Amino acid sequence: MSRPGFVLEVDERTPALLMHEGEGFRLEKLPLGSRVIYPPESLPGLRDLDAQIRHALANPLGREPLHELLRPGMRLTIVFDDLSIPLPPMRTPDIRQRIIEQVLELAAANGVDDVELIAGNALHRRMTPAELKRTVGERVFRSFFPHHLRNHDAEDKANLAEIGTTRHGEVVEINKRAAESDLIVYVNVSLTAMSGGPKSVSVGLASYRSLKHHHNVHTLRHSKSFNDPPNSAMHHSYNRMAGLLGDNLNIFQIETTLNNETFPDYVGFLNKREWEWNLKDQAAYLAFKRANDLAPPKHRRQIWHRTAAPYGVTSVTAGDPIQVHEVTTRHVLRQQLTEVDGPADVGIFGLPYICPYNVNSIMNPILVMSLGLGYFFNLYRGQPIVRPGGVAIYYHPVRNEFHPVHHPSYIDFFEEVLAETTDPVAIETKFEEQFATDPWYIHLYRNSYAYHGVHPLYMWYWGAHAMEHLGDVIFVGGNRKTTQRMGFRSASTLDDALEMARERVGSSPSINYLHAPPLTMADVR
Amino acid sequence: MGLIRDVKVLTGGRDWRGRSRTPRSAAAHEPPEPPREFPTGWARTQVAQAARRVLQRGVLTPLTWSQTRPEVQGRERLDALKGPVVFVANHSSHLDTPLILGSIPQHLGKRVAVGAAADYFFDARWRAAVTALVFNAFPVERHRSRRLRSLAPYLLAKGWSLLLFPEGTRSEDGWMSPLRLGAAHLCVTQGVPIVPIALRGTYAAMPRGRNWPVPGRARVVVRYGTPLHPAEGEGARAFNARVGESITQLWAEEDLGWYGSLRAQARGELALPRGQQFPAASWRRTWESTRPLVGRAPRRAWRS
Numbered sequence: 001m002s003r004p005g006f007v008l009e010v011d012e013r014t015p016a017l018l019m020h021e022g023e024g025f026r027l028e029k030l031p032l033g034s035r036v037i038y039p040p041e042s043l044p045g046l047r048d049l050d051a052q053i054r055h056a057l058a059n060p061l062g063r064e065p066l067h068e069l070l071r072p073g074m075r076l077t078i079v080f081d082d083l084s085i086p087l088p089p090m091r092t093p094d095i096r097q098r099i100i101e102q103v104l105e106l107a108a109a110n111g112v113d114d115v116e117l118i119a120g121n122a123l124h125r126r127m128t129p130a131e132l133k134r135t136v137g138e139r140v141f142r143s144f145f146p147h148h149l150r151n152h153d154a155e156d157k158a159n160l161a162e163i164g165t166t167r168h169g170e171v172v173e174i175n176k177r178a179a180e181s182d183l184i185v186y187v188n189v190s191l192t193a194m195s196g197g198p199k200s201v202s203v204g205l206a207s208y209r210s211l212k213h214h215h216n217v218h219t220l221r222h223s224k225s226f227n228d229p230p231n232s233a234m235h236h237s238y239n240r241m242a243g244l245l246g247d248n249l250n251i252f253q254i255e256t257t258l259n260n261e262t263f264p265d266y267v268g269f270l271n272k273r274e275w276e277w278n279l280k281d282q283a284a285y286l287a288f289k290r291a292n293d294l295a296p297p298k299h300r301r302q303i304w305h306r307t308a309a310p311y312g313v314t315s316v317t318a319g320d321p322i323q324v325h326e327v328t329t330r331h332v333l334r335q336q337l338t339e340v341d342g343p344a345d346v347g348i349f350g351l352p353y354i355c356p357y358n359v360n361s362i363m364n365p366i367l368v369m370s371l372g373l374g375y376f377f378n379l380y381r382g383q384p385i386v387r388p389g390g391v392a393i394y395y396h397p398v399r400n401e402f403h404p405v406h407h408p409s410y411i412d413f414f415e416e417v418l419a420e421t422t423d424p425v426a427i428e429t430k431f432e433e434q435f436a437t438d439p440w441y442i443h444l445y446r447n448s449y450a451y452h453g454v455h456p457l458y459m460w461y462w463g464a465h466a467m468e469h470l471g472d473v474i475f476v477g478g479n480r481k482t483t484q485r486m487g488f489r490s491a492s493t494l495d496d497a498l499e500m501a502r503e504r505v506g507s508s509p510s511i512n513y514l515h516a517p518p519l520t521m522a523d524v525r
Numbered sequence: 526m527g528l529i530r531d532v533k534v535l536t537g538g539r540d541w542r543g544r545s546r547t548p549r550s551a552a553a554h555e556p557p558e559p560p561r562e563f564p565t566g567w568a569r570t571q572v573a574q575a576a577r578r579v580l581q582r583g584v585l586t587p588l589t590w591s592q593t594r595p596e597v598q599g600r601e602r603l604d605a606l607k608g609p610v611v612f613v614a615n616h617s618s619h620l621d622t623p624l625i626l627g628s629i630p631q632h633l634g635k636r637v638a639v640g641a642a643a644d645y646f647f648d649a650r651w652r653a654a655v656t657a658l659v660f661n662a663f664p665v666e667r668h669r670s671r672r673l674r675s676l677a678p679y680l681l682a683k684g685w686s687l688l689l690f691p692e693g694t695r696s697e698d699g700w701m702s703p704l705r706l707g708a709a710h711l712c713v714t715q716g717v718p719i720v721p722i723a724l725r726g727t728y729a730a731m732p733r734g735r736n737w738p739v740p741g742r743a744r745v746v747v748r749y750g751t752p753l754h755p756a757e758g759e760g761a762r763a764f765n766a767r768v769g770e771s772i773t774q775l776w777a778e779e780d781l782g783w784y785g786s787l788r789a790q791a792r793g794e795l796a797l798p799r800g801q802q803f804p805a806a807s808w809r810r811t812w813e814s815t816r817p818l819v820g821r822a823p824r825r826a827w828r829s
Contacts, residue, residue, distance in 0.1 A: 006550075006551070007550070008548055008550050009549070010548065010549070011548050011550070012538075012548050013538065013545070013547065013548045014538070014548040015537065015538045015539060015545040016535065016537060016538070026534075027531075027534045027535060029534070029537065175604050177743045228740065273551070274545070275545040275546070275547050275548060275551065276545075277545070278543070279542070279543045282535055282539075284536060286528070286531055286532065286535060289531055290527070290528055293527060358561040398608040415590065466723075490741050
């Protein structure tokens with residue numbers, strides 16, 4: 001049986017603890033009395049996954065079985081989550097492939113000819129053919145690519161349809177093909193409590209016109225946290241939009257959850273608690289760390305990005321989006337939630353090499369910020385693990401490097417906007433329109449593999465709540481110039497960082513360390 | 526250099542086999558191990574009985590009699606009694622058990638087991654072994670902190686008489702505490718008579734905290750009472766009250782004489798000697814209970 005998550009209190013027996021820092025990791029000795037938040041151990045995955053999928057499709061929640069919804073002559077659109085989840089990408093066959101194949105089997109058996117598959121990538125970069133093939137599998141790819149298996153294009157005005165406006169004046173505009181379909185089957189992977197449910201169609205297939213209603217500073221500052229939907233203004237907006245979509249569209253949602261098997265066996269020590277490392281784990285740590293530290297940066301990145309997680313699937317649920325999502329959220333929290341007794345003066349986070357927006361790419365400084373102050377800071381329920389005015393210490397080299405194809409607007413944002421201001425509200429007011437409508441960025445988004453022009457700004461908003469909450473942000477091992485550009489500070493060691501934090505939190509602060517990955521969500525009481 | 530540093534950080538706090546101690550907050554909760562009952566069956570074998578007779582008659586009793594001046598009364602009341610019985614006495618000194626074991630009539634004394642506090646005499650194996658061998662002791666659960674199954678009914682059924690101290694512990698100040706119900710309950714359920722015993726002067730001779738009797742051969746009195754049989758339908762509480770009255774009367778016999786104590790009891794003037802005439806925590810409680818027993822003057826070996 002998997003052991004539950006728990007909070008370790010560092011004592012003299014505690015060995016040095018693992019800390020991710022970009023494309024690397026280290027062991028760090030934390031001050032005595034620090035609290036370390038560990039996730040529950042990985043839950044067992046479902047045994048006969050194909051049978052479970054078949055069962056879910058035949059016994060959906062709040063809907064007729066899928067095969068009863070399929071009929072000849074109908075327009076069927078299958079939408080699936082893009083490559084931003086899961087992280088790291090899972091070993092093939094991807095769970096989306098296994099589900100889509102079964103949905104297509106049913107569609108074929110029921111004589112459905114008009115089938116389209118769309119990646120719900122919103123303003124993310126398009127998935128390359130290789131990435132699409134990896135996600136949906138060879139057979140699906142060969143049957144549908146390129147004309148009927150494609151990425152959603154949020155800037156293709158001719159192929160967007162306005163569904164309506166919510167009572168809060170939020171325009172709901174989504175992919176036209178999906179909007180005009182008789183049935184939308186959404187295939188989801190829920191890695192965190194924020195994804196899935198009302199977010200799927202309303203965000204994945206939306207346009208900038210629609211996304212700006214929830215991807216803004218005000219909403220994100222009132223999402224405490226965005227991983228806790230009942231207390232997330234962003235999710236309230238999703239819910240309003242999803243309600244409208246539910247009234248107008250026929251959506252059959254299929255959601256899945258994964259366990260915490262984040263790293264493959266040869267780096268199994270990354271999944272284990274440090275005092276339980278055996279000699280093999282320690283040898284693997286030393287060998288992998290040395291090889292990693294000595295490898296040229298390019299190869300190091302390739303190695304990390306080639307890592308596929310041997311995730312187990314813990315649930316497959318199908319049916320009405322609202323009912324399905326309730327079950328899914330329960331499964332996510334069962335795997336990730338750990339109860340913590342109150343926030344601390346200092347929060348420590350080791351940031352890994354990957355975030356949703358640098359799969360097969362480079363984690364640029366803006367993405368480091370969004371991963372640290374956005375995703376990791378918001379892995380809480382109740383209250384953050386750092387008290388208001390406290391200090392967050394992140395481990396990451398924050399190198400000044402960008403992927404010129406994937407993140408062109410990020411470069412301009414970093415060089416031009418952040419040089420002027422780091423205030424999210426000022427950035428939103430002054431620069432959002434410009435970045436969102438820049439024809440060159442739109443061209444690159446539509447025809448190359450670039451993130452949308454407005455995406456770096458969204459990343460900046462993602463950290464707006466943390467920036468408002470925290471007194472100081474320090475990056476251990478961070479490039480001084482890059483961190484400074486973003487309004488943060490860098491330190492070479494943890495001791496230095498704590499020394500720098502002293503002016504805010506005193507000389508013996510309480511410390512919470514979120515031991516992730518594997519993903520841990522703190523339920524702070 | 527990097528490798529050496531990595532190795533140092535990795536091996537810090539680990540032993541030579543690379544094992545780390547589990548941090549306290551990560552250690553799994555382990556329920557305390559249920560207490561293991563010390564086996565005492567071996568102390569009732571023929572060999573152990575023979576050894577015990579040698580130890581008691583050769584060492585324990587002569588030593589006790591050499592260090593104190595015991596006076597045994599009422600032993601004739603047990604002449605017609607057949608075992609098993611339960612001897613019940615007040616308890617204020619480690620001298621109590623040797624005095625009783627050394628003075629019990631032989632026809633009953635051959636097969637006596639002594640109830641000893643499980644948490645005191647049976648907490649260390651060596652002490653448990655010595656106690657079991659010398660006194661034929663068996664563990665008695667007195668605080669109900671551990672769930673030991675009592676051996677007493679089994680021993681009675683096997684024909685062993687028991688010596689129990691129903692106050693549960695030695696007196697703090699020489700005065701008695703209320704008698705617990707265990708012994709009376711045992712006798713009522715098993716249909717076994719109780720022999721009440723009053724010990725006087727043992728506190729003065731060797732109070733709590735001393736491991737050897739006071740010098741000067743203090744006079745101590747072991748007074749056996751008439752055996753009490755539980756009446757038909759009598760409850761443990763009522764029987765226990767009778768035992769208490771009997772011990773009270775035996776205690777008072779020292780001061781009032783046999784007939785005087787009977788008269789006083791008939792008048793309702795006697796109560797369990799708990800030192801109630803002295804305020805709690807008064808120095809006079811201890812002062813009175815350590816007063817040497819007055820009695821017959823020691824017999825002089827040589828008459829002038």
